[in-house]
Amino acid sequence: xxxxxxxxxxxxxxxxxxxxxxxxxxxxxxxxxxxxxxxxxxxxxxxxxxxxxxxxxxxxxxxxxxxxxxxxxxxxxxxxxxxxxxxxxxxxxxxxxxxxxxxxxxxxxxxxxxxxxxxxxxxxxxxxxxxxxxxxxxxxxxxxxxxxxxxxxxxxxxxxxxxxxxxxxxxxxxxxxxxxxxxxxxxxxxxxxxxxxxxxxxxxxxxxxxxxxxxxxxxxxxxxxxxxxxxxxxxxxxxxxxxxxxxxxxxxxxxxxxxxxxxxxxxxxxxxxxxxxxxxxxxxxxxxxxxxxxxxxxxxxxxxxxxxxxxxxxxxxxxxxxxxxxxxxxxxxxxxxxxxxxxxxxxxxxxxxxxxxxxxxxxxxxxxxxxxxxxxxxxxxxxxxxxxxxxxxxxxxxxxxxxxxxxxxxxxxxxxxxxxxxxxxxxxxxxxxxxxxxxxxxxxxxxxxxxxxxxxxx
Numbered sequence: 001x002x003x004x005x006x007x008x009x010x011x012x013x014x015x016x017x018x019x020x021x022x023x024x025x026x027x028x029x030x031x032x033x034x035x036x037x038x039x040x041x042x043x044x045x046x047x048x049x050x051x052x053x054x055x056x057x058x059x060x061x062x063x064x065x066x067x068x069x070x071x072x073x074x075x076x077x078x079x080x081x082x083x084x085x086x087x088x089x090x091x092x093x094x095x096x097x098x099x100x101x102x103x104x105x106x107x108x109x110x111x112x113x114x115x116x117x118x119x120x121x122x123x124x125x126x127x128x129x130x131x132x133x134x135x136x137x138x139x140x141x142x143x144x145x146x147x148x149x150x151x152x153x154x155x156x157x158x159x160x161x162x163x164x165x166x167x168x169x170x171x172x173x174x175x176x177x178x179x180x181x182x183x184x185x186x187x188x189x190x191x192x193x194x195x196x197x198x199x200x201x202x203x204x205x206x207x208x209x210x211x212x213x214x215x216x217x218x219x220x221x222x223x224x225x226x227x228x229x230x231x232x233x234x235x236x237x238x239x240x241x242x243x244x245x246x247x248x249x250x251x252x253x254x255x256x257x258x259x260x261x262x263x264x265x266x267x268x269x270x271x272x273x274x275x276x277x278x279x280x281x282x283x284x285x286x287x288x289x290x291x292x293x294x295x296x297x298x299x300x301x302x303x304x305x306x307x308x309x310x311x312x313x314x315x316x317x318x319x320x321x322x323x324x325x326x327x328x329x330x331x332x333x334x335x336x337x338x339x340x341x342x343x344x345x346x347x348x349x350x351x352x353x354x355x356x357x358x359x360x361x362x363x364x365x366x367x368x369x370x371x372x373x374x375x376x377x378x379x380x381x382x383x384x385x386x387x388x389x390x391x392x393x394x395x396x397x398x399x400x401x402x403x404x405x406x407x408x409x410x411x412x413x414x415x416x417x418x419x420x421x422x423x424x425x426x427x428x429x430x431x432x433x434x435x436x437x438x439x440x441x442x443x444x445x446x447x448x449x450x451x452x453x454x455x456x457x458x
Contacts, residue, residue, distance in 0.1 A: 004170060004178045008040055011169050012048065015158040018166075020049035023124045025085075027115055028054050030069030032179045033130035035186040037167060038073070039178075041128070042080050053124060057114045058088040059107050062189070069187045076185075085118050104199065119162065131156055131165045134172040137221040138202045149288065150232040151273070153225065171218050235270055242271045251279060251326035260298050260322055268295055272315075279326040280313050298322060304410055319368065319434070338381035338422075341451065345383060348418040352383060352433055353454045361452055366395055366437040368455045370430075373447035376440070378425030386419040392429040393439040403432055410435050422453065 012018050026041060028034040038054065045052045056073050058066030070086045077084040095106045115127050136156045143152045158168050167175065179186060210217045242263065247254045253275050260268060269291050277285045286309055294315055297305050306316035314325050336345050343354040361369055390403040407419060422431040424440065431437050433455035443450055 002178060002181065004036075004174050005040060005044065007170065007174075008166050009044065009048075011158070012166050017159055017164040018048050018050050018126070022050040022126055024050050024052050024164075025115065025119050025122075025124045025127045026052055026054045027111075027127060027129045028056055028073050029189075030056065030073055030187040031130075031189060032184070032186040033132060033167065033172075033175055035073075035184050036175050036179050037128065037130040038076065039182060039184050040166075042076075042082075053083040053085065053122065055085045055115055055118050057111055058086070059091045059110065060088055061091055061103070061107075065187070065189075072185060072187065083122070085122070087114055087118075089114065116162075126162050126164050128164050128166060130167050132167045132170045132172055132175060133218045133222060134203070134207070136168060136225060137207065137218050138199055140221055140225065141202050141206060142198060147288070150228055150235070151270070151285065153228045154232060157229075169222065235266060236274075238264075238267045239270045239274055242267065243274065246275070253279070253324040255322045255324075257298065257301065257303075257317060257320050257322050261301055265295060265299075268298065275324050276309060276313060276315075279324060280309070335385075336383040338383060339379070347383070347420045347433070350434070351456045352420070352422070353456065354381075355452050355454070357450050357452055358448070360443070360450060366441070367434055370437040370441045370453040371443050372430065372441045372451045372453065373444045374449040374451050375447055376442075376444065377430075377451070380425060381430070382423050382425075382427075383420055384423060385417075386421050386432070390421060390429060392421075392432065392436065395437045395439055395441060397439065403429070406432065406436055 018024070024041070024045075026034070026038055028038050041048075041050075041052050054073060054077050056070045058070060060066060066088070074084050074086065076082075089110050091103065091106050091110060094110055095101055095103065098106065101109070118124075119127055139156050140153055143155060148155075156165065156168065158165055178184075207217070214220055242255075242260075245255075245259070260271070263271065272291055272294050273285045290307070290309065294307055297307070297317060303317055303319065306314060308314045312326065314323075316323050316325070338354060341354055341356045343352070345352045356374065360371060363369060364371055386403055388404065391400040392403055392406070393400050394406070403419075403421065419435075420433060421429050422433065423429050428440060429438055430440050431453050433453075437453075441453070
């Protein structure tokens with residue numbers, strides 16, 4: 001058995017990359033790295049107790065070369081009776097629709113989507129890629145140059161979600177030797193030698209200089225990777241405890257402001273980063289500067305603040321809670337008639353509950369809890385979307401104010417589309433749930449029945 005094969009088997013066992021019965025999808029491009037991986041699994045998949053399938057994607061960037069590579073791979077798969085999946089996707093067309101992407105980023109996104117879709121379509125368990133130690137070193141150097149954190153250093157792990165990288169501890173020279181000795185056919189992508197691409201620049205210019213400084217630079221970077229992983233794993237165990245105590249509802253997360261305030265800064269920062277990354281469904285977390293702003297608001301124990309991120313994601317603090325909110329709210333333009341009491345209705349951010357009592361509740365703040373004399377109201381009441389020109393006479397005042405202005409002053413700028421108001425039968429606003437009560441919300445001494453208006457945040 002070749003040294004590379006034994007080292008790879010040991011690595012797979014050490015990191016638990018392949019379990020008995022796993023159905024693997026091998027991502028094979030036709031280059032020497034992935035062809036070496038294909039050769040390895042052809043020889044050892046029975047020993048490892050796994051089933052192998054192969055996927056190849058033509059990005060349609062290099063004329064017929066992508067088709068030539070697919071034919072070479074398909075021929076090998078047919079000889080060994082391995083299922084083969086091939087697809088062509090035009091990267092240039094994708095870039096026209098996503099003009100902020102570089103060719104590298106666009107190709108990476110398309111390739112990932114193709115592999116995940118193929119895995120799901122054919123009921124496979126894991127996706128194996130042929131990333132090696134030099135890829136890891138180049139990735140770490142690029143991320144350090146761009147100012148990454150601990151999590152960014154760990155971008156290429158031996159196993160992450162359904163992706164496994166069985167060659168990750170192998171140097172590129174070991175793979176080249178293996179391909180040569182075993183006379184494995186492969187195709188060379190000339191774009192790998194164009195220095196206009198950042199990764200190629202690191203590979204062709206930076207790495208040779210670092211090897212002059214330290215001939216074993218790849219091994220040193222591997223040790224650095226392991227040290228960072230140990231530190232990050234320790235931090236993330238605490239982060240997972242925090243996240244498990246946060247209330248989750250679809251594309252929302254709600255945490256207790258005081259609990260978050262009492263966390264160490266590094267745990268709080270990583271918790272915020274993890275939640276935002278998860279909700280945005282984006283592998284690229286927010287910047288350190290944006291995270292710092294959120295941490296400062298929480299540590300100052302402030303209410304009524306909002307911080308917006310891309311992908312329609314916002315964080316706001318209100319009522320002793322911190323809300324992480326994803327996706328723009330789509331107005332339903334649906335009005336809810338309040339014909340009978342008690343009344344309960346779910347709206348964005350919580351529940352509206354209207355009940356009838358003979359006495360007053362212990363706590364009335366005019367925002368989350370308000371009260372009205374039932375005999376002062378005109379039924380049916382109505383719960384409806386806020387309108388741009390809505391006005392209210394706030395409790396304790398005599399003149400009307402724009403509801404949207406009150407929202408801005410309360411720290412809810414950007415939430416106009418999500419805000420509901422409770423109106424009287426004559427369409428006069430009684431209450432802006434969670435924000436303000438109107439002058440009409442009062443209780444007469446002669447009233448026998450009191451309506452309690454409650455907004456319970458979720």
